[in-house]
Each structure stands twice: as structure tokens, then as C-alpha cells.
Amino acid sequence: MSKDSLSSDSRPASRALHRLVVLAVCLVWPLIWVGGLVTTYDAGMAVPDWPETYGDNLFLYPYQTWLAGPFDLFIEHGHRLLGAVVGLVAIGIVVAAFWIESRRWVQWLCVALLVMVIAQGLLGGMRVVLGDRTLAMVHGCFGPAFFAVCVAVAVVTSRYWRDGDVVEKRRLGKFPAILAGSLVGLSYTQLMLGAMLRHVQPAASPGHFAGIVSTHIMMAFLLWAITAFTWGKLRRCGDLTLSRPSSILIGLVGLQIALGIGTWVVNYGWPSFMMWVPESEAFLIRAKGFVDSIIVTAHVATGSLILAVSTMLWVRLLRHRYRQSTLDHSSLSHSSQRPRDTADDVSELATT
Structure with missing residues (x-):
């Protein structure tokens, strides 16, 4: 994203477009x-x-057949219906973007949303037709990648993007954005x-599965540590639109770790090293x-919410960083064009 494209944001963004994108996020x-x-x-093959x-x-x-039928049919057909509604909303977003949005890069970002919806629908349909894990x-x-792009478009069409504060109580460098x-x-x-664990291939070796599980666990705690560090950098910046999401992330990652433990217990039972668990009940696949x-x-949905x-x-931090650099550049330009003082006049007279 170039500085020229960002500088064109002085025109008011459309509230209608922003509301459509927020609707897509909520769906x-x-x-x-x-x-x-x-x-x-x-239930992927229920239909x-x-x-x-x-x-x-x-x-x-x-x-009547959908609502009163088996539960796997209910959720599979419902998933298709909800996906179709999201596709219709994405079409509306593209129409609104080209009708009332002045920023060309935002228009094409909305087109990317529609292309991602179509691609996701095709992937789901091919999975059914081909039966491929x-x-x-x-x-x-x-799906989570599309969710993240929807959130990004919601930010760039929001009021925060076009008229947020450029004066902060505490300056932020590049590190928080990194x-x-x-x-x-x-x-991500x-x-x-997690998707590799949920859709593990039948030919996968136990060592391969254990390696993915170990990596997944270690990265979960690394993610939690970086989240806490980010919050520590942002909590005193004076901008609640930055500090609040970082504090929410700490809670979400903690909840995700707890749900991950629950998911393991649900799928495989309690680990055998726990003394109260009979050896015959440890690591069993359960209905x-x-x-x-x-x-x-x-556990799956919270991971997408964290993303x-x-x-x-x-x-938001990228936008904040751009505003800050623009403000610094403007201040530098003004200072280089300071008015002439008496010492300048005396020096010029002396040379003549």
C-alpha cells in the first residue's frame, strides 16, 4: 500500500460500504x-x-426436510445457505465500492473479497464431489483467511481510518506494528x-502426528507470550482503539489454550500420566x-477470532504509523521554513 493511496483518504468514506463489510464480518x-x-x-458428505x-x-x-431431518443434514445444508448469503453480501460490497467509494485500492480489495468467496465455495463443492480430505x-x-481480509476491509472503510487522532500521549515506533x-x-x-490435525491423512505416521501436536502446543504459548508483550507496549499509548484489542487478545489466547486442552480430552481422553485415569481409558478415541x-x-472458531x-x-497500527510519520514530516517541513530572525538580518548586512 503506497503513501499516495493512503494520502487519498481525505475524502469521506461511505458509511453504507462500511456497514456492508461489518455485516459480512458478522456473518x-x-x-x-x-x-x-x-x-x-x-457431516461434510451429508449432502x-x-x-x-x-x-x-x-x-x-x-x-421441512431440512429442519426436521438428521442433524448432519441440517448443519451441512445450513452451512451452504449461510455461505450463499455471504456471497450475496460480497456482491453488494463490490457494487457499493465501485458506486460510492473513491479509493481505487479499496475497490479492488472489495473485489478480492468476492473472488475469495467464490474460491471458498468452489473448494467446498469440490470437496463434496471428489470426497477429498x-x-x-x-x-x-x-475460511479464516477470508475472515481476516473482511476485518481488514472493515478497518480501512471505518471512521478510525479516515479521521483518527494523530496526536498520541505516547509515541509508538515500528516495533508494535511488527x-x-x-x-x-x-x-494463521x-x-x-489445527486443520492438519482435524483432517489428518490415513497414511500419516504416528511420529508425524506427534510432531504437529508438539509444534501446535509450543506455538500456542509463544503466541500468548507475544500477545502479552504487545499489550505491554500498547497499554500506555493513550489510544484505546489499540490497547483494548491487545488486551482482548490476551484473554482470547488464554481461552483458546483451555479449549485446546478440552479438545484433546474430548478426542483422545485424559493423558495416561494423570494418576486418576485408568490405563484402559487413556488415549481412547471417543464418540x-x-x-x-x-x-x-x-476451539476452531476462537482461533479464527484471534486471527x-x-x-x-x-x-490499525499500520495506519497509526503512517499518520505519525506524516505528522513528523510535516513538522520537519515547517521547521525548515522558519521565519528570518534579527541575527539573520545582521549577518546579511555584514556581508554587504
């Missing part, structure tokens, strides 16, 4: 929840055809590792009840 997170339930219940649902148009499938894993990784960017990278890497499925799915909040914080 995508439940979509990730339902998609997580589909994987948890292994064996695509783009139809048992030969009917997606929107014309009898709602690898496509299911890619589909699970691509920290926030590392949070985005780490949280964690999501990919999931409703509460168990909610724990596992909450989204990290992205919001990172984009």
Missing part, C-alpha cells in the same frame, strides 16, 4: 462455527451432490496446524456428544 464468524460443526460431526441439494436448487430445497483441509484454512504482524502470522500458522462437539468447534482481532490491530 462469516457464524459460518466458520457451522463449518467447524460440519467437520466435527463428519452428496453439489451445487444442488439432493437434486433441488439450494434455495428451493424443502425447509486434502481439499477439506484447504477449505478449512481458507509485533502485531507476527501475531497475524503465528495465529496455528490454524493451519462426541453435543457438548463435546461444541468444545471442539469453539481477526490480530489483523484489526495490525492494520
Whole structure:
């Protein structure tokens, strides 16, 4: 993103466009929840055809059959319907962007949103048609990325982007933005590792699985440490739009670690080193009840929320950094054009 594109933000952004993007953000997170339930219940093949649902148009499938049918059919068809609604909202975002948004780079960012929705739908459909677990894993990784891009577009179309404060109680250097960017990278890497565990290939060796689990655990605590360090850098900056998301991230990562422990227990039982657990009950694959499925799915959805909040914080810090550098450059320009004082006049007279 160039400075020229950022400097064109003096024109007011459209509230309608921002509200449409916020609507997309509010729809995508439940979509990730339902998609997580589909994987948890292994309901991805509950509807064996695509783009139809048992030969009917997606929107014309009898709602009585959908609502009163098996739960796996309910969540799979519901996932498709909610995804279609997100696609329609994405079309509306593109129309609004080209109709009323003056910044060209924001317009093309909205187009990227629509392309990502289409790609995600195609991935989901190919997973059903081909029955491929690898496509299911890619589909699970691509959804959070789309969620993060939606959040980024929501930030650049918000009031904060166009008329936030440039005067801070405490100056921030480049380091907080670097920290926030590392949070985005780490949280997305964690999501990919989690997708590899949820869609583990039948031919995978036990050592490969154990390596992914160990890496996933170590990176979780590294993410928590960097989150706490970022909060320590931002808590006294005087800008609540930066310090509050960083404090929320600490709680979200802590919750995610707890949900990760719960997910392991739900899937594999208590570890055998715990003295109160009978050896016959340790590391058993167990059938999931409703509460168990909610724990596992909450772990998936909270990971996407961590990525989204990290992205919001990172984009805000980039904007904050740009404003700060612009203010410094403006101050330097004014100081170099200071008025002539008496000493200057005396010096000029002396030379003549």
C-alpha cells in the first residue's frame, strides 16, 4: 500500500460500504462455527451432490426436510445457505465500492473479497464431489483467511481510518506494528496446524502426528507470550482503539489454550500420566456428544477470532504509523521554513 493511496483518504468514506463489510464480518464468524460443526460431526458428505441439494436448487430445497431431518443434514445444508448469503453480501460490497467509494485500492480489495468467496465455495463443492480430505483441509484454512481480509476491509472503510487522532500521549515506533504482524502470522500458522490435525491423512505416521501436536502446543504459548508483550507496549499509548484489542487478545489466547486442552480430552481422553485415569481409558478415541462437539468447534472458531482481532490491530497500527510519520514530516517541513530572525538580518548586512 503506497503513501499516495493512503494520502487519498481525505475524502469521506461511505458509511453504507462500511456497514456492508461489518455485516459480512458478522456473518462469516457464524459460518466458520457451522463449518467447524460440519467437520466435527463428519457431516461434510451429508449432502452428496453439489451445487444442488439432493437434486433441488439450494434455495428451493424443502425447509421441512431440512429442519426436521438428521442433524448432519441440517448443519451441512445450513452451512451452504449461510455461505450463499455471504456471497450475496460480497456482491453488494463490490457494487457499493465501485458506486460510492473513491479509493481505487479499496475497490479492488472489495473485489478480492468476492473472488475469495467464490474460491471458498468452489473448494467446498469440490470437496463434496471428489470426497477429498486434502481439499477439506484447504477449505478449512481458507475460511479464516477470508475472515481476516473482511476485518481488514472493515478497518480501512471505518471512521478510525479516515479521521483518527494523530496526536498520541505516547509515541509508538515500528516495533508494535511488527509485533502485531507476527501475531497475524503465528495465529494463521496455528490454524493451519489445527486443520492438519482435524483432517489428518490415513497414511500419516504416528511420529508425524506427534510432531504437529508438539509444534501446535509450543506455538500456542509463544503466541500468548507475544500477545502479552504487545499489550505491554500498547497499554500506555493513550489510544484505546489499540490497547483494548491487545488486551482482548490476551484473554482470547488464554481461552483458546483451555479449549485446546478440552479438545484433546474430548478426542483422545485424559493423558495416561494423570494418576486418576485408568490405563484402559487413556488415549481412547471417543464418540462426541453435543457438548463435546461444541468444545471442539469453539476451539476452531476462537482461533479464527484471534486471527481477526490480530489483523484489526495490525492494520490499525499500520495506519497509526503512517499518520505519525506524516505528522513528523510535516513538522520537519515547517521547521525548515522558519521565519528570518534579527541575527539573520545582521549577518546579511555584514556581508554587504
